[in-house]
Amino acid sequence: xxxxxxxxxxxxxxxxxxxxxxxxxxxxxxxxxxxxxxxxxxxxxxxxxxxxxxxxxxxxxxxxxxxxxxxxxxxxxxxxxxxxxxxxxxxxxxxxxxxxxxxxxxxxxxxxxxxxxxxxxxxxxxxxxxxxxxxxxxxxxxxxxxxxxxxxxxxxxxxxxxxxxxxxxxxxxxxxxxxxxxxxxxxxxxxxxxxxxxxxxxxxxxxxxxxxxxxxxxxxxxxxxxxxxxxxxxxxxxxxxxxxxxxxxxxxxxxxxxxxxxxxxxxxxxxxxxxxxxxxxxxxxxxxxxxxxxxxxxxxxxxxxxxxxxxxxxxxxxxxxxxxxxxxxxxxxxxxxxxxxxxxxxxxxxxxxxxxxxxxxxxxxxxxxxxxxxxxxxxxxxxxxxxxxxxxxxxxxxxxxxxxxxxxxxxxxxxxxxxxxxxxxxxxxxxxxxxxxxxxxxxxxxxxxxxxxxxxxxxxxx
Amino acid sequence: xxxxxxxxxxxxxxxxxxxxxxxxxxxxxxxxxxxxxxxxxxxxxxxxxxxxxxxxxxxxxxxxxxxxxxxxxxxxxxxxxxxxxxxxxxxxxxxxxxxxxxxxxxxxxxxxxxxxxxxxxxxxxxxxxxxxxxxxxxxxxxxxxxxxxxxxxxxxxxxxxxxxxxxxxxxxxxxxxxxxxxxxxxxxxxxxxxxxxxxxxxxxxxxxxxxxxxxxxxxxxxxxxxx
Numbered sequence: 241x242x243x244x245x246x247x248x249x250x251x252x253x254x255x256x257x258x259x260x261x262x263x264x265x266x267x268x269x270x271x272x273x274x275x276x277x278x279x280x281x282x283x284x285x286x287x288x289x290x291x292x293x294x295x296x297x298x299x300x301x302x303x304x305x306x307x308x309x310x311x312x313x314x315x316x317x318x319x320x321x322x323x324x325x326x327x328x329x330x331x332x333x334x335x336x337x338x339x340x341x342x343x344x345x346x347x348x349x350x351x352x353x354x355x356x357x358x359x360x361x362x363x364x365x366x367x368x369x370x371x372x373x374x375x376x377x378x379x380x381x382x383x384x385x386x387x388x389x390x391x392x393x394x395x396x397x398x399x400x401x402x403x404x405x406x407x408x409x410x411x412x413x414x415x416x417x418x419x420x421x422x423x424x425x426x427x428x429x430x431x432x433x434x435x436x437x438x439x440x441x442x443x444x445x446x447x448x449x450x451x452x453x454x455x456x457x458x459x460x461x462x463x464x465x466x467x468x469x470x471x472x473x474x475x476x477x478x479x480x481x482x483x484x485x486x487x488x489x490x491x492x493x494x495x496x497x498x499x500x501x502x503x504x505x506x507x508x509x510x511x512x513x514x515x516x517x518x519x520x521x522x523x524x525x526x527x528x529x530x531x532x533x534x535x536x537x538x539x540x541x542x543x544x545x546x547x548x549x550x551x552x553x554x555x556x557x558x559x560x561x562x563x564x565x566x567x568x569x570x571x572x573x574x575x576x577x578x579x580x581x582x583x584x585x586x587x588x589x590x591x592x593x594x595x596x597x598x599x600x601x602x603x604x605x606x607x608x609x610x611x612x613x614x615x616x617x618x619x620x621x622x623x624x625x626x627x628x629x630x631x632x633x634x635x636x637x638x639x640x641x642x643x644x645x646x647x648x649x650x651x652x653x654x655x656x657x658x659x660x661x662x663x664x665x666x667x668x669x670x671x672x673x674x675x676x677x678x679x680x681x682x683x684x685x686x687x688x689x690x691x692x693x694x695x696x697x698x699x700x701x702x
Numbered sequence: 703x704x705x706x707x708x709x710x711x712x713x714x715x716x717x718x719x720x721x722x723x724x725x726x727x728x729x730x731x732x733x734x735x736x737x738x739x740x741x742x743x744x745x746x747x748x749x750x751x752x753x754x755x756x757x758x759x760x761x762x763x764x765x766x767x768x769x770x771x772x773x774x775x776x777x778x779x780x781x782x783x784x785x786x787x788x789x790x791x792x793x794x795x796x797x798x799x800x801x802x803x804x805x806x807x808x809x810x811x812x813x814x815x816x817x818x819x820x821x822x823x824x825x826x827x828x829x830x831x832x833x834x835x836x837x838x839x840x841x842x843x844x845x846x847x848x849x850x851x852x853x854x855x856x857x858x859x860x861x862x863x864x865x866x867x868x869x870x871x872x873x874x875x876x877x878x879x880x881x882x883x884x885x886x887x888x889x890x891x892x893x894x895x896x897x898x899x900x901x902x903x904x905x906x907x908x909x910x911x912x913x914x915x916x917x918x919x920x921x922x923x924x925x926x927x928x929x
């Protein structure tokens with residue numbers, strides 16, 4: 241678990257984030273530290289300067305005796321008051337050395353030493369004795385005198401130490417929180433992914449009804465799960481449809497195959513020259529042709545549903561298609577004494593596959609002719625509406641009851657009324673597959689009497 | 703007539719071979735793509751039947767290779783992939799006709815004959831004739847004997863196709879393809895109705911009848927009185 245947690249992207253990301261954040265905040269805090277330190281030194285130096293100015297203003301640069309006396313008195317005062325902010329003073333004369341070593345007594349008797357370069361009028365130095373940290377200023381006076389003023393800076397150092405410690409603490413806190421937070425995030429991501437993995441495992445094992453868990457948070461995982469769930473639903477539907485098709489196929493093929501076998505069997509011992517033999521042979525061929533047609537229709541539907549044929553789509557002239565099909569079916573309708581009319585508005589174009597659209601429409605027209613009694617009428621119309629191109633096939637035939645409107649698009653579905661006529665129950669399935677492929681909607685309505693089928697395309701162009 | 707058959711399924715191949723032999727054709731059979739291409743490149747054939755899916759080298763590649771060598775022998779593609787884009791792809795590769803499995807032998811035979819006819823150098827005919835039936839392509843006029851027959855434009859195209867393939871069986875699928883440009887199996891009797899219309903115009907009042915139905919196969923336009 242820990243190992244997998246460490247491997248999660250969420251954990252790694254938060255770790256990287258923590259590291260970057262720590263570096264940035266460390267840099268920021270250290271700059272603060274340096275600014276504070278700078279400021280403290282600056283203030284200390286200003287105070288040392290002030291002390292020196294006070295002394296020199298009072299006694300001038302020539303009255304060394306009086307100055308020395310004052311210094312002695314001040315040092316005496318310092319020694320007697322341990323709580324004061326200590327200043328140490330010294331006035332001394334020196335030779336030609338460039339640098340000199342200075343020592344002076346502090347209030348508690350310890351000695352301070354420092355080496356100062358003498359090439360500047362005023363020099364500062366830090367005394368880093370941990371027991372008695374001090375800032376020392378030396379000012380050059382005429383006749384090789386130097387005035388030294390020093391101050392205890394342990395309080396300032398303590399402040400800087402505090403600042404430094406809090407910085408270290410803050411960075412440590414940030415890193416710890418980041419690691420814990422990363423761990424928690426990683427854990428929660430891991431838990432949700434484990435859930436998905438578990439579900440997927442069950443689906444792989446064949447339980448297609450399983451769905452991804454969706455929380456009420458509607459976060460990115462939920463959205464992903466929702467998309468996956470709709471995909472799973474679609475897959476399940478397709479599997480279900482496939483199973484039904486297989487079942488229906490087995491059922492629908494058994495009868496003609498059985499009939500075919502019986503015919504061939506009966507013919508075995510017949511005289512090939514006899515009319516019975518010839519007739520049975522013809523019938524057997526017809527059986528096989530019907531079977532092949534069924535297979536081809538199934539294959540076509542499957543191919544259309546798979547959507548591969550969208551590759552070679554062109555603009556299809558619907559006006560011309562309607563006129564061609566009208567001309568093709570006019571004579572068929574006339575043969576049955578059905579009045580047939582067709583009309584299309586000019587210049588209707590649909591982006592799609594002409595062959596498939598033609599096949600779908602011929603299926604509808606075949607049905608119309610098949611189920612419309614003599615002296616009935618059939619209309620084939622195409623018009624442009626505000627929503628898009630609309631193709632109508634209306635007949636005055638036996639129609640389809642409203643509660644069966646959905647069912648008739650399923651494969652092998654044949655209504656009771658149609659059982660007596662030839663057909664395989666695949667015509668409307670293909671029509672549905674073709675209209676779906678073209679993004680069109682197909683609706684059946686009662687034509688009173690008869691059936692009105694409308695196909696609405698939305699992706700039209702004028 | 704020499705035919706090259708490239709088909710990997712031996713049962714189908716021997717069935718086609720036998721059927722075509724009975725019709726008087728000489729058939730060479732290759733069971734894989736490379737053998738087929740070798741035969742096709744080195745022997746003169748009148749027509750080739752090439753399966754699309756083959757071991758070694760697929761049918762379309764064979765056709766492309768043949769066309770690159772300027773071998774323009776008509777090719778009939780056999781395929782289990784039945785849809786329009788496949789058909790277009792096959793024809794684009796250089797095939798001349800496309801037949802989808804499963805198919806009736808009569809369909810195969812009819813299409814082969816159409817291909818063989820097309821392969822013969824056809825002089826630009828302006829008048830098609832069969833017995834006393836005459837079609838003038840320039841005037842777009844059809845006559846039987848001296849009687850002018852009025853045909854609808856589509857009937858004219860239908861008769862023209864039948865006349866160009868006179869003496870040969872044409873199937874309903876071929877008619878729907880060549881006359882109406884629909885590449886799918888007619889599910890109903892549309893073609894029959896159109897044929898019977900045409901028959902009513904060119905045959906009813908004349909003798910002998912020229913347009914005949916071949917059961918289980920299709921139609922044939924021929925003159926029964928001639929030889």
